[in-house]
Every structure is written in C-alpha cells, then in structure tokens.
Amino acid sequence: MKAGETINGYTILEDFKVVGAGLSKWTFAARGGREFFIKEFLSPTYPDDDAPGSEKTKAKKRARCAAFEAHHRGLQKVLAPLSAYGGNLIVTLDFFRWGAKYYKVTEKVEAEGLSGGDVAAFDFRTQLVLMKSVAHSLKILHDLRIVHGDLKPSNILIKRTELGYTSKLIDFDSSYVAGSPPPAEEIVGTINYYSPELLGYIQEAGVTAGELGVASDLFALGLIFTEFLTGAPPPFDAATYHEPAVAIRSGEMLRIPRAGIAPELADLVDAMLSAEPARRPTIAQVHSALMAIRPPEHDEKTSPTTTAPPTALRGKGVRTGRRASGTGPTPPSRLVGKLLRKFNDRTRS
Incomplete structure (x- = not known):
C-alpha cells in the first residue's frame, strides 16, 4: 500500500514504515475527517484458493490465521469499553483483513520522541x-x-x-x-x-x-x-x-x-x-x-x-x-x- 491508496475506507497518508525487527509496518491514515495510526502485520498471511502450496499447508495457515484473529478480536472486545478516544489506554479501534494481510487501527497520538x-x-x-x-x-x-x-x-x-x-x-x-x-x-x-x-x-x-x-x-x-x-x-x-x-x-x-x-x-x-x-x-x-x-x-x-x-x-x-x-x-x-x-x-x- 502506498500513500494516497485506500484500504477498508482508510486513506493512507504516508508510505508504510517498518517497525522494530520487521514483524510489522505502520503509517497514518485518514477516515471520516480524523487521522489514525494503522499497523500492517507481516505475519500471518491468509492464503486464498490460488495461493501456492498444498491444501494441507494452506489449511494449517488458515488455522493459524483463525487463532490470530480470535486473539485480536477478543482483546479488542474486552478493552474497548475501558478507554475512550483521547484516554491514556490506546486500544484497538478497528481490526480487519485486507487481502492476505491483517491490519490494526488505533487513535493517532501526537507524541514526544522521548527516551x-x-x-x-x-x-x-x-x-x-x-x-x-x-x-x-x-x-x-x-x-x-x-x-x-x-x-x-x-x-x-x-x-x-x-x-x-x-x-x-x-x-x-x-x-x-x-x-x-x-x-x-x-x-x-x-x-x-x-x-x-x-x-x-x-x-x-x-x-x-x-x-x-x-x-x-x-x-x-x-x-x-x-x-x-x-x-x-x-x-x-x-x-x-x-x-x-x-x-x-x-x-x-x-x-x-x-x-x-x-x-x-x-x-x-x-x-x-x-x-x-x-x-x-x-x-x-x-x-x-x-x-x-x-x-x-x-x-x-x-x-x-x-x-x-x-x-x-x-x-x-x-x-x-x-x-x-x-x-x-x-x-x-x-x-x-x-x-x-x-x-x-x-x-x-
């Protein structure tokens, strides 16, 4: 995804950047007049019917994806009532799969770069x-x-x-x-x-x-x-x-x-x-x-x-x-x- 493209209703404002050891990428996106932080997970990836690999391999990958989804959706459901927009607990506002990749959206925080x-x-x-x-x-x-x-x-x-x-x-x-x-x-x-x-x-x-x-x-x-x-x-x-x-x-x-x-x-x-x-x-x-x-x-x-x-x-x-x-x-x-x-x-x- 590049700046200017839209994913699940979110318009990407900047090209994605790699986080830490390279397990994910992040950028900022806009939707409904508000800016958000959006994270792309590099793993797991969901295999569609045309993805390479045997059916057994794809079944294992889908099972892993199902567990990954359940974990994130479960945490989102539990934490959502505990923090309002602008609170000190920055919880997941949206979690979805787009194609083979998973994405998480949270509030954008104008933070200091302090150690x-x-x-x-x-x-x-x-x-x-x-x-x-x-x-x-x-x-x-x-x-x-x-x-x-x-x-x-x-x-x-x-x-x-x-x-x-x-x-x-x-x-x-x-x-x-x-x-x-x-x-x-x-x-x-x-x-x-x-x-x-x-x-x-x-x-x-x-x-x-x-x-x-x-x-x-x-x-x-x-x-x-x-x-x-x-x-x-x-x-x-x-x-x-x-x-x-x-x-x-x-x-x-x-x-x-x-x-x-x-x-x-x-x-x-x-x-x-x-x-x-x-x-x-x-x-x-x-x-x-x-x-x-x-x-x-x-x-x-x-x-x-x-x-x-x-x-x-x-x-x-x-x-x-x-x-x-x-x-x-x-x-x-x-x-x-x-x-x-x-x-x-x-x-x-």
Whole structure:
C-alpha cells in the first residue's frame, strides 16, 4: 500500500514504515475527517484458493490465521469499553483483513520522541505524573487479569498537555490472560524488559504457563521506572549476562541506584525488581504508593517546557540522549513506606 491508496475506507497518508525487527509496518491514515495510526502485520498471511502450496499447508495457515484473529478480536472486545478516544489506554479501534494481510487501527497520538534518559532529565513532579499515569493504565489491564506482555519505553508514549505531560500505554499485541500465555515459541517482545519468569518460560527452564501472571509486567515496569528516575537500567554485569532477566536468573540482585532517590521510592522500585513474582507489589499497590508521594516545592532538574516540540511519530522515531542532572527529589510521604511495609509483611506471612 502506498500513500494516497485506500484500504477498508482508510486513506493512507504516508508510505508504510517498518517497525522494530520487521514483524510489522505502520503509517497514518485518514477516515471520516480524523487521522489514525494503522499497523500492517507481516505475519500471518491468509492464503486464498490460488495461493501456492498444498491444501494441507494452506489449511494449517488458515488455522493459524483463525487463532490470530480470535486473539485480536477478543482483546479488542474486552478493552474497548475501558478507554475512550483521547484516554491514556490506546486500544484497538478497528481490526480487519485486507487481502492476505491483517491490519490494526488505533487513535493517532501526537507524541514526544522521548527516551528514559529524557524523562530522567525532567523535574521530579513531571516524572511522578508520568509514572502515575503509566501505573493507572496498567492497573486497568491487571484488574481484568490481562498481562500487557511487552512493556518497554517505546510502548509508553509521552504526550504534551496544557498542564505538562502525560503517558499513553500502547501495543497490546502480546497481551494474554494471566496464566495463559501463548506457546513459548510464539512469544515476541523485547528481551531487555523480559521478567526472569518470562525468560525461563521461553527457554523451557522449568517455568510453566500458569506461573506467568501480571507480576511479569511489574518487573518490566520496575526497569522502566529506573530509567525514568536515573536515565539508565539498574546496574548489573552486562558484559557477562547482557540482559537483566538473564542476570536475575543467574543469581544477581537488581537494585535502583540510591543517589538522589528518596529511600521510600527506591524501596518501591527494588520490590518491583524482585526475582520472585510473589514478592513484587501489585500494580494497585504501586499506584497507591505513587499517589501518596508529594513532590518538592522546588526542583533543580530540567523543566519539561524546554524539550523539543512534539512529533507525530508515536515515540518510535529517533530518541535524544539527555541524562539526569543528579539532583534528586526530597523524600516522599511516609505513607509510601507504610504501604511497602504492609506488602512485605503480607509476603512473609
């Protein structure tokens, strides 16, 4: 499909661009006076009667397509009532097959092209708003026992608002019901943000499907929050293990650097990075703890009003590399510590 062509009523505004490792392509399209984000899946493809291959091969491909359709339509049906147009949970508005290819349509977000390092340069008040909005969006999923399955900074779009910034949670293609993930060989995502149990499941290292629950998202979110607050992942022996989940499964313990981070907030993130899923707080506990924090009156970090103008690239374009100045927030409310103590008491009982 090229710019100017129409597909299922959507007029393509730009040529499609390849996403990530090349599993899909995306662009923007217009319909009914409104612009949308549209994604083309490169796999699976539906074989028609004239497609090459034996009938047995085509039957297998059609069965895979049927499962793919059921997964996406099921998620669309469940999530549609939970987010209005303009909300912070960017759900599927339309899903269809056009010829051999499948397409997904969502709201277009005018997002900033910001990395974790960019967020780390913001004042703490802005960082806190972004963390709260991400946690709230994820809580909507977890209340339904839905695992996002592919949490990473590029799936958290940062949008400028009249009052500052907010975050938009996107891309539920890898989502599944807690305890019922897809087969290990069908798992896709970014290994940098895998939880240790997800990695163990993929590697068939003694982790069963039933052990993959919403806590897997909490580990990924702990990594993201560390980047938001410090500009980098938590330190570990990257030369040996390469990825955080590999380090955890090899016996390392991940901790957020304490310099400039209030102890109560550092304790919260550390709990999210626990090797054992049962020892991680729930997203409701994380959200409650963040809501209890009161930012300082004055913050010497970079004001978010000095960032570059927004783009329409949904946060998937070139990232800048600003790093934190090293000045941290004053300690948050004692209520955060109380929430953590209650959580730790529960896990020890």
